[in-house]
Amino acid sequence: MNTQYEAVIVGAGFGGMGAAIQLNRLGYDNLLILDRESDVGGTWHVNRYPGLAVDIPSATYSYSFEPNPHWSRLFAPGEELKRYAAHVADKYDLRRFMRFGAVVTGAEWDAEHAHWTVSLRDSAPVTAKYLLTATGFLSQPRKPDIEGVDTFAGAVVHTTDWDDDCDLTGKRVAVIGTGATAVQLIPEVAKAAAELTVYQRTPIWVSPKLDFRVPKALQRLFAALPLTQRIARLAGTAVLELMMVSGVLHYRQAPLANKLAEQWCRAHLRRQVRDPELRRKLLPRYTFGCKRPTFSNDYYRAFGKDHVHLETSAIRRVDESGIVTADGNRREIDVLLLATGFDLWETNFPAIGITGRNGRDLGAWWRENRFQAYEGVAIPGFPNLISLNSPYSYSGLSYFTTIESQMRHIDRLFTAMRRRGATVFEVTSRANEAFLDRMTDRIGDSIFALGRCATANSYYFNPHGEATLLRPSSTVNAFREAASFPVDDYSYA
Structure with missing residues (x-):
């Protein structure tokens, strides 16, 4: 059986586009990006309610390698985030990989052919050597369970x-x-x-x-001297x-x-x-x-x-x-x-059915063995899978710090795999368990373990009562480890 694509990416939001940009940088050009919606942007395409805006400063909510000097406000309104997503898709020529209205129903690892078979609701399955899931943390709306x-x-x-x-x-x-x-x-x-x-x-x-309107003069300064905007981003x-x-x-x-x-x-x-x-x-x-x-x-x-x-x-x-x-x-x-938010854990971890080696079901395995993912991206038993929306993956308050640290991880992992002449990677159980132990220890220092959180009804906590959404480290630490983790934490074939 021929493998159709080098990689399939599920999700055309900022996470999926970041993954595609990184794979392009590594020389992968036979990609397919699948998204159930009608255009790019993920949550910024779906949401358009009155008052919608980014809830952190706009300068921090963008790719560091693709700054936008033209945000109209310190906290940009939603339509500007949507336009920024379209700009990124066009500038990095990502639309040629995208297929919209494509509802992914599941993915299964085919050990014989060493590739993933991705099932779609209304069309034939597709196959890819690598599967990257970028379905977003806020992608499954929660409907209230209220009588009537x-x-x-x-x-x-x-x-x-x-x-x-x-x-x-x-x-x-x-x-x-x-x-x-x-x-x-x-x-x-x-x-x-x-x-x-x-x-x-x-x-x-x-x-x-x-919040305030960004003066046109300041926008022109950001465009002419990008360093000034980088300083604002760092602040x-x-x-x-x-x-x-x-x-x-x-x-x-x-x-x-x-x-x-x-x-x-x-x-x-x-x-x-x-x-x-x-x-x-x-x-x-x-x-x-x-x-x-x-x-x-x-x-x-x-x-x-x-x-x-x-x-x-x-x-x-x-x-x-x-x-x-x-x-x-x-x-x-x-x-x-x-305004009942999103269902992160019951329908979003994972957002699609994923079956790995020896029939291991990811959703069932997480619920039976604790929610876990090595460096927030890889799970033992799931070869050639990069799960971008995983336990311990979210770093800081800006999603873009998470995306860019994961891009660094992809760069280091795929480079190490190629250097070995391999085409298959899988994180070892040893490395995954060590990472989980380290994250669990660090959570013990957090507000989630030491504060009064019982009445918060917070999506930071999974159904086991563990705070496994956020990576309990600084953004600097996340970036450093993404670029320096031991490559032998993976096995290659």
């Missing part, structure tokens, strides 16, 4: 499937959810709705957002590292950083919410960092408006025209907005 949602007669809109024809002007609107998406959405909905009720399960830590990264690495992952060694971040957020809440009872409801009861924090200058203010209501009683059921809470209160609504 399907019986509601009005419009029901999930933020990942925004209906541009849904006019909220003068409507009675309900939003379920108060995560990072809702923090951006709620102030915008409040501007249009006649009445807005927000149903909160878990409050979120919110920091002031130092933004340093702040994010302080919050995530020092305050969250190194909590035992630097508890003061976490305390300062928490007090900063508390002060922001006090400034913007004068009503002590409302402030009590909006104040998280879990330690800062147990759940991803966010930035906003408008979220708390929205609850100060007379037509905006915060409901903290659990939802009992939804009927044809309203929502009933556990305390018996019922509120009539016209539109139901679901």
Whole structure:
């Protein structure tokens, strides 16, 4: 059986494009990028709800080798991220590899032919020597398991499937959810709705957002002198590292950083919410960092408006025209907005069925043997697989630090394989177990082990209660190890 492609990449978001760019640099040109959506961009193609913007400084949320000097704001709106994705696809000539509307249903390792067979919903399977999964962490929408949602007669809109024809002007609107998406959405909905009720399960830590329009003169400076933008990127990264690495992952060694971040957020809440009872409801009861924090200058203010209501009683059921809470209160609504986030663990690890050597099912193996991946990319028993959305892969707060450290790993691994005249790689169980032990030890110093996280309902924790999404190290460490890991941690054939 002939192998059709050198590599199949599942996902045409920033992770998949980064992998394709790196493979091109290594000389691989017979690639296929599959994506179920209609265009590039991943989450920035799917999401288009009002208020959508990147929630970290734009300069840090881009490839370091492809800076964008033309961000209009410090925190760029979503449509600019979508345009940036299209720019990258065009500049690096990636569209010739892309096939859209291609729903991957599974992949299986064929030991006889030493390649992967990738199954598609509406077309014939394809084969490739290497499989790279870049399905994103935020790719599987979570629908709330609430009685009666399907019986509601009005419009029901999930933020990942925004209906541009849904006019909220003068409507009675309900939003379920108060995560990072809702923090951006709620102030915008409040501007249009006649009445807005927000149903909160878990409050979120919110920091002031130092956002501003980037002057054209500064954009021209960034374009003319890229070093100036690199300096801005380093400054933004340093702040994010302080919050995530020092305050969250190194909590035992630097508890003061976490305390300062928490007090900063508390002060922001006090400034913007004068009503002590409302402030009590909006104040998280879990330690800062147990759940991803966010930035906003408008979220708390929205609850100060007379037509905006915060409901903290659990939802009992939804009927044809309203929502009933556990305390018996019922509120009539016209539109139901679901800002209920994403299902990371149950449907996203992995996002497709992957069967490795000797019939090993990746999803079942993870659930039976703990969630794990060597350096966040490789799993024993799965030859020639690079899993870009794996346990311990996410580094820092910017997804691009994760992507670029993984690109370095691919470069070192594929170069070592070629040097040996091999075409198959597989991480050894010994190396994987040593890495898992090291990550487990480091998590013991983090807020996830030492803080009050039980009430956070955080996607950082897997179904076993372990915080295995984030790599418990600095971005500098992740980059260093990606470029220097022992190549003998893999076997080659």
